[in-house]
Amino acid sequence: MTTAKTRQRLVIGNWKMNGSLAANEVLLKGIREGVENATAPVNCTIAVCPSFPYLGQVSQALADSPVSWGAQDVSLQESGAFTGEVSATMLNDFNCTWVLVGHSERRALHGETSEQVALKAQAALAHNITPVVCVGETLQDREQEKTLAVIQAQLAPVLALGEQAVNKMVIAYEPVWAIGTGLTASPEQAQEVHAYIRAQLNTVGAGNVQVLYGGSVKAANAASLFAMSDIDGALVGGAALVAEEFLNIATA
Numbered sequence: 356m357t358t359a360k361t362r363q364r365l366v367i368g369n370w371k372m373n374g375s376l377a378a379n380e381v382l383l384k385g386i387r388e389g390v391e392n393a394t395a396p397v398n399c400t401i402a403v404c405p406s407f408p409y410l411g412q413v414s415q416a417l418a419d420s421p422v423s424w425g426a427q428d429v430s431l432q433e434s435g436a437f438t439g440e441v442s443a444t445m446l447n448d449f450n451c452t453w454v455l456v457g458h459s460e461r462r463a464l465h466g467e468t469s470e471q472v473a474l475k476a477q478a479a480l481a482h483n484i485t486p487v488v489c490v491g492e493t494l495q496d497r498e499q500e501k502t503l504a505v506i507q508a509q510l511a512p513v514l515a516l517g518e519q520a521v522n523k524m525v526i527a528y529e530p531v532w533a534i535g536t537g538l539t540a541s542p543e544q545a546q547e548v549h550a551y552i553r554a555q556l557n558t559v560g561a562g563n564v565q566v567l568y569g570g571s572v573k574a575a576n577a578a579s580l581f582a583m584s585d586i587d588g589a590l591v592g593g594a595a596l597v598a599e600e601f602l603n604i605a606t607a
């Protein structure tokens with residue numbers, strides 16, 4: 356399982372609904388300085404996704420740095436009477452490189468369907484923003500041995516967008532039972548699903564897109580996950596809120 360990978364490692368911090376101007380300033384300084392002053396080259400693309408109100412702060416703090424940024428969601432609408440929504444055009448105003456779509460918290464708490472997630476991915480692509488499409492099963496799904504079927508159903512509308520679109524995306528596998536729980540999927544459990552996702556991507560000619568793992572990733576378990584042949588990086592929640600821990604994941 357240690358086959359050399361040609362895909363660039365990608366580690367994205369999802370700050371979720373955390374942060375403040377003051378706390379972000381410290382965190383961003385720590386990340387930026389950690390990357391810029393690293394003794395060895397950081398062979399990893401690193402990005403952070405703050406809450407919408409902080410995109411201006413983050414874009415200023417990380418301008419001209421090797422660290423990129425993105426948002427945690429995007430509207431599938433272009434503009435108009437959609438109170439509370441944020442469009443891809445608006446994300447472009449803050450030079451977002453990435454946007455998370457279909458995070459399990461959005462699916463569970465806001466009822467987002469896989470079809471809507473695919474439309475959000477499409478909206479992001481239309482504005483040259485890379486969608487990070489999140490998929491993952493619940494504990495109940497896993498116990499009922501429905502993991503791969505759930506992943507397939509979540510991916511289907513996304514794959515239906517076709518080869519050209521899918522090749523511009525990133526997929527994040529996040530088992531819901533591993534998010535914020537301290538329970539990480541074992542490298543072998545994660546690899547099994549990642550290999551399945553890659554096989555699904557292959558069906559539309561997009562087998563080489565990056566597939567990230569998310570769910571209680573920390574510096575202590577990152578290296579064993581990254582050693583798996585189909586795991587190309589991580590989508591990090593809690594551990595992304597501490598600069599040193601986050602950077603230790605990126606360089607694990």
Ligand SMILES: O=C[C@H](O)COP(=O)(O)O
Pocket residue numbers: 369458529533534535536537569570571572590591592593594
């Ligand atoms: O988007 C990130 C994931 O939900 C993982 O969160 P976590 O690292 O806190 O488990």
